[in-house]
Amino acid sequence: MKKLAIVLILLALLDIGLTLIGLSLGATEGNPLLATLITTWWGIALKLFLTCGVVVWCALRWDNKAKLALRIINFIMLLVVLNNAIPIAIYYYVLFTS
Numbered sequence: 535m536k537k538l539a540i541v542l543i544l545l546a547l548l549d550i551g552l553t554l555i556g557l558s559l560g561a562t563e564g565n566p567l568l569a570t571l572i573t574t575w576w577g578i579a580l581k582l583f584l585t586c587g588v589v590v591w592c593a594l595r596w597d598n599k600a601k602l603a604l605r606i607i608n609f610i611m612l613l614v615v616l617n618n619a620i621p622i623a624i625y626y627y628v629l630f631t632s
Contacts, residue, residue, distance in 0.1 A: 538604040539589040545611035546585040550578055552618035559625060 553563065553572055563569040571577025588607065592600040 538601065538608060539593060541608050542589055542604060542611060543582075543585060545608060545615055546582060548615045549611060549618060550581060552615060552622060555622055556618055559622065561621070 550572070557563065557573065563572050568577070568581070571580060589604075592604050
């Protein structure tokens with residue numbers, strides 16, 4: 535359970551970092567609820583606080599459903615991180631090879 539919780543927090547940090555890099559390169563935030571929040575420090579803090587809240591809630595339940603929930607959330611967050619990382623990698627690949 536600890537590993538799942540740590541992975542979720544790391545994926546959330548990666549998501550925030552890659553989103554900020556993407557925004558600096560001209561991308562737009564795909565989530566309309568976060569579009570105005572992600573560019574402010576308190577919006578970033580709120581996103582991390584909510585992620586940590588989910589981790590604590592699942593850790594307090596400590597049952598199979600909580601583990602399954604963390605696994606599903608981790609998988610979705612992994613897809614989000616890949617969705618952010620691949621265009622950035624392509625951008626820099628094109629930038630440095632042309």
